[in-house]
Amino acid sequence: MKKIIFRTLGGKGIGYGHFYRCLSLAKAIRSLDLNIHIIFITNDELVDLIYNNGFEYLVSNDLAEDDGLIENINPVLFIFDSYLGTDEYLNRIKEKTKLMLIDDNNNIYRSTIPDIIYNGNIFAEELRYREVKSQLRLLGPKYLIMKEEYWDNEANTLAKEGVLITTGGTDEYKIAVKILEEIKELDIKTKVVIGPGYRDDYIKKIEHFKTNNIELIYKPNSLKNHISSSKIVVTAGGSTIYEVLSQKSIPIIFSIADNQDLACRTLNNMGVEYLGKYPDIDYSKLAKVIEKLSFIDTEDMFISIFDIVNNNGAKLVAKNILENIIE
Incomplete structure (x- = not known):
């Protein structure tokens, strides 16, 4: 063999x-x-x-x-x-x-x-x-x-609403907490993914933000349904970006590593909102961006970007x- x-x-x-x-x-x-x-x-x-x-x-x-x-x-x-x-x-x-x-x-x-x-x-x-x-x-x-x-992607039948926040398997720079600080007052359903590499003391800090509007998703085996059911996904510029596009959800992106810069720059030039690169991520504009995107017609604005992914x-x-x- x-x-x-x-x-x-x-x-x-x-x-x-x-x-x-x-x-x-x-x-x-x-x-x-x-x-x-x-x-x-x-x-x-x-x-x-x-x-x-x-x-x-x-x-x-x-x-x-x-x-x-x-x-x-x-x-x-x-x-x-x-x-x-x-x-x-x-x-x-x-x-x-x-x-x-x-x-x-x-x-x-x-x-x-x-x-x-x-x-x-x-x-x-x-x-x-x-x-x-x-x-x-x-x-x-x-x-x-x-x-x-994500292979043989079936038609998504989940209703899209709210925001999903994911930083990947880890969050060494405590970005999820900084995002929650900025959007905690928004009247919008929000889900936060707790990755498998999150440290216990950091998870406790995130849990302080839990409300009726803010749900925590602990170490999920798959993000697909969470992405598919979210209208907006705030994510780092790695492979999750492509998963978001494949499910026709709207990405808001940031970079935490040099290898993410080119993807973020390319998508930003195509109209995707970019918050910047750590340590200069601009969290202050996030609430306004989310409010704006919550009311747009997803298909009309992002159809050419959604077609990128095979x-x-x-x-x-x-x-x-x-x-x-x-x-």
Whole structure:
């Protein structure tokens, strides 16, 4: 049986986006070919998450250990999704097996190294990846890897109302509290997502804001129904933006990391409200923006933006991998 390795890291300090992207692609590959043996190499903070999804896994907190692990497994493909490697690391991996690099901004690694270069962001084709004759290039939102629950997107029958606030799996900068301070007086239904990496003392601070209008959603397995039923979603500029667009809800966005800046800038130029980048997020305008957006016709204003997302991008990426790499 041919083997594919997924190598990623995540947790409270790093976030969970890289892991969930890898998990979605792994599920897409498995849905198309049950004869592929998929193995994850992850750090110990991800063990509970990968264990609950039924994939084989190895635990390693040190990328330097990967050389030995690869030799023992002998994979046909190594899929890497992390900002913590180096070009030297990628070259060492490629000496042992075919390599796929899951990238975001074309600013960390030499993109000519991997056999497959992937970037599913809306700005990917503007990043001027150098063309390599033998390289498979999967660039742009056509190839966007979304979570499994968004595949084959069924018509949303949930009534849209109110605001959803999410900062991702963690909230190291206490952004949710600052947002709640600004909008707590609004007469609008509000839901706040408590991510899996939120610290207990911070959760208690958020709980002080709980009222009849403010509901807390504790560590949900999926955000889809919460996004689908919300007219407005206040979110960081990561993968959740695309989930919001896929459900035809209105995003209000902010950036908390360099890799989110380009997506925020691109969407802001298309008419999406942008609050700025931490530590300069402008919370003061949030209440007025929410009040304004609460009364607009969603379809008329955002129809061109909603059409950006390909919900089945994960399956398309998996199909390309199986057809072009797994011989």
